[in-house]
Amino acid sequence: MPPETNDRPTAAEWKVLKIVYELGSCAAREVVEQAQESDGWSASTVKTLLRRLVDKGHxxxxxxxxxFxxxxxxxxxxxxxxxxxALLERATxxxxxxxxxxLVKxxxxSDEELDQLQELIDRQRQEGRSDG
Amino acid sequence: MPPETNDRPTAAEWKVLKIVYELGSCAAREVVEQAQESDGWSASTVKTLLRRLVDKGHxxxxxxxxxFxxxxxxxxxxxxxxxxxALLERATxxxxxxxxxxLVKxxxxSDEELDQLQELIDRQRQEGRSDG
DNA sequence: ACCAACCGTCTACATCTGTAGCCGACATCG
DNA sequence: CGATGTCGGCTACAGATGTAGACGGTTGGT
Structure with a gap:
């Protein structure tokens, strides 16, 4: 199993990565179109970012x-x-x-997500009590 | 009022920034000590990072x-x-x-923080209803 | 068979990042 | 006053990042 590279995507890479997540499975051209619209990037730029994302394993x-x-x-x-x-590491x-x-704000x-979060919070209270 | 620079701290910069937040108001040496312990950085490295953080306005x-x-x-x-x-922008x-x-997990x-989050969630439900 | 459109690859390059050494100024201990 | 330790400043430099042009192969039309 080719190991999951742990090199995180950079900010620019995240933009195209997100586009791919939204498109699901897609050709470079679709990504280029989207990125061109949202960020004004040239096709070359997007292609470079796609390549780097592949290199990094994302x-x-x-x-x-x-x-492709x-x-x-x-x-x-x-x-x-x-x-x-990263956020957790930074927070004091x-x-x-x-x-x-x-973040919640x-x-x-959705209501459903709020319910789930609610339940989790209740569970956390329990654990907190028994844990110290 | 000198404008808040919007150049975000990099990963390395965040480490020393966090140390400063924890120490409150401090001399370079204190930061160097901490960073040396936690990351094994040389004094020079820490000083560079401090300088860059000042340059960027953090x-x-x-x-x-x-x-200083x-x-x-x-x-x-x-x-x-x-x-x-950044997280919000990335999430689909x-x-x-x-x-x-x-993140909550x-x-x-603390119980108090959980309570506050809970309240917020309740408020969110309200808003969600009236908002569509 | 030829030309246009398209695709991925290679190359480029200014900046930013991570990491650190060296130096001169000042201070501190004798 | 001189030796030694500190401190910030300057310089360095390899590697990552942001951004993109140029190029050669392929395909689809005509």
Missing amino acids: LKARRIGTS LYRPSRPIHTELRSSAD EGAMGPLLQY RSQL | LKARRIGTS LYRPSRPIHTELRSSAD EGAMGPLLQY RSQL
Whole structure:
């Protein structure tokens, strides 16, 4: 099993990575179009970023005739957790509470998601009690 | 008022920035000590990072005799929100729910923080209803 | 068979990052 | 006053990043 590279995507790479996540499985051209619209990048730029993402292991490229079909190597949750970890490392004692409030506010969660978060919070209270 | 530079701290810079946040207001030497312990960085490296953080506007340096007293330019929440924004930009539709669960789990919030988050969630439900 | 459109590859290059050595100024201990 | 330790400043430099042009192969039309 080719090891999951752990080199994180850079900011620019994340933009195209996100596009691929949204498109699912796609050709370079589709990504180029999207990126051109949203960021004004040239085709070359996008192609370079796609290549680097493949090199780093975030994308898989499957050859189809003359071109490639790109798709994410891992579920987006895995990638996002990696970004989230950076946040956890940066937060000082007591900073996560307010930060999470900020995130929840801006996330516009659905009722269902709010319910799930709610349940998790209840569970956390339990654990907190029994844990010290 | 000198404008808040919007150049975000890099990963390495964040490490020393965090140390300064934890120490409050401190001399370079204290930061160097901490960083040496936690990351094995040379004094030079830490000094470079401090300087860059000052250049970018994340730290203020006040001259005290021959040396400097460093302190954060803004509350850590402001800096963290900036990092959090990156996360929000990266998340695709429906990805924030699970991601927030992950963050809440790893954050080990206090009962008080859990209560506040809870309240916020309740408020969010209200808004969601009236908002569509 | 030829030309246009398209595709991925190679190359380029200014900047930014990570990491650190060396130096001169000042201070501190004798 | 001289030796020694500190401190910030300057310089360095390899590797990562952001951004893109040029090129050669292929394909689809005519």
